Every structure is written in C-alpha cells, then in structure tokens.
C-alpha cells in the first residue's frame with residue numbers, strides 16, 4: 001500500500017498559555033497560526049477549554065480570519081462547546097474528554113460508554129458541515145463505538161506510546177498501527193496525536209493509514225529555542241522521511 005501524504009496539524013494552545021501568563025496580548029497565537037501557514041503546516045489545532053486557560057473564545061475567529069488553513073477545534077462534549085462550534089463552523093471538531101483539574105488531555109474519550117450523549121452532538125456537528133473527530137485510545141471497542149456514532153475521523157491518543165519505553169512502547173506502537181488499520185478498513189480516517197516529539201514521531205508517522213498528526217506542546221517548546229518555522233519544518237522533514 002502506497003502511504004498518502006501525512007498532514008501536520010500544529011496545536012498552538014501553548015502560545016496562548018504564555019500570553020495568558022502575563023494577561024496581555026503577546027505572544028499572539030494568531031501570529032503562530034500565520035507562521036504555520038507560511039511554512040507549510042497543514043492545519044491549526046486549538047483547544048478551547050472550559051476554563052479558557054489558553055485559547056479564548058475571541059482567538060477562534062481571529063485564527064480563522066488570519067489563515068486559510070483548516071481549523072481543528074478541540075472541544076469537550078458540552079452544550080456550551082457545541083454552540084461555540086456551530087457558531088464558528090471550524091473545518092473540524094475533535095471531541096476530547098476534559099477534566100478541569102488535569103494538566104492536559106490525559107486519556108481518550110469513552111465513545112463506547114457515552115454513545116447516547118455523544119450521538120446527537122456528533123450529528124449536529126456533521127449536519128453543520130463540520131468534520132467530526134473523536135479523540136480515543138487505540139482500542140477496538142472505541143473504534144467500534146466511533147463507527148456507531150458515524151464519526152468520519154478518529155484521532156488515536158499517542159500519550160501511552162509516548163510515555164512508554166522498551167517492550168511496552170513497541171506494544172503501544174502495535175496497538176496504534178492495528179487500530180489505524182481497523183479504522184481505515186471501516187471507512188474512518190485515522191489521525192494521531194499527543195506527546196509526539198522529534199524523537200518518537202517517526203514510528204507513528206510510518207503507520208501507512210494515518211492521515212494526520214496533531215502536535216503542540218513539543219513544537220511550541222522547541223520554538224522557544226529555534227523559532228516556530230524551523231521547529232515545524234524539522235518535524236515535517238522527520239514525518240516525510242518516515243513514510
């Protein structure tokens with residue numbers, strides 16, 4: 001099978017984290033989105049959290065106005081976020097689990113256990129022309145649940161893989177590869193993300209069915225030392241070399 005080009009979505013949340021540390025308007029995540037667009041990134045990902053700790057409501061429209069790159073809005077499955085998504089109509093909405101006290105999105109969405117709550121939400125987003133993605137653990141039950149929810153996309157959580165080492169990492173990689181293949185076989189486009197770095201991205205990027213990686217924290221951290229454009233270009237190069 002000839003692998004398709006792997007898209008790179010850049011999560012710019014943590015530019016806003018630094019901005020918010022001082023309460024002003026610098027550094028502006030919109031400028032980050034413009035740089036990502038100018039250096040060949042394929043999309044912008046932003047997570048509007050319930051507590052607005054990084055991206056804020058007004059950032060969404062500003063990001064959408066500043067670049068023509070597709071915006072992937074990460075959102076919790078709440079009525080508030082649904083209304084915001086329907087108002088802004090991002091290219092994609094990635095439904096993520098969200099717990100107020102967590103530092104980052106720690107686990108996958110329980111699409112299997114929450115079918116009845118998620119179903120109407122997914123349908124309303126799809127009816128509005130928004131491509132729905134479910135951020136799930138690489139687990140067969142969750143892929144089957146995504147099929148029942150008619151989600152066109154799943155994003156496989158790579159956190160377990162990123163944090164494991166040795167044999168455990170190899171086992172996590174196999175789970176990612178198997179679930180990407182299962183999703184694709186059932187007509188769902190598989191994406192992946194969370195905790196990806198220059199050091200661990202290539203085995204994931206080599207999974208042929210994956211269509212997109214979403215990467216944030218590491219790229220923004222690297223950007224502090226070398227600039228956002230070189231960081232994005234280096235990640236792009238590593239991804240391309242792995243295919």
Ligand code: PXP
Nearest residue numbers: 105135193194195214215216217
């Ligand atoms: N994909 C999803 C659905 C996420 O929630 C996150 C973290 O916000 C990412 C990708 C990016 O993860 P990281 O910041 O660890 O690269």
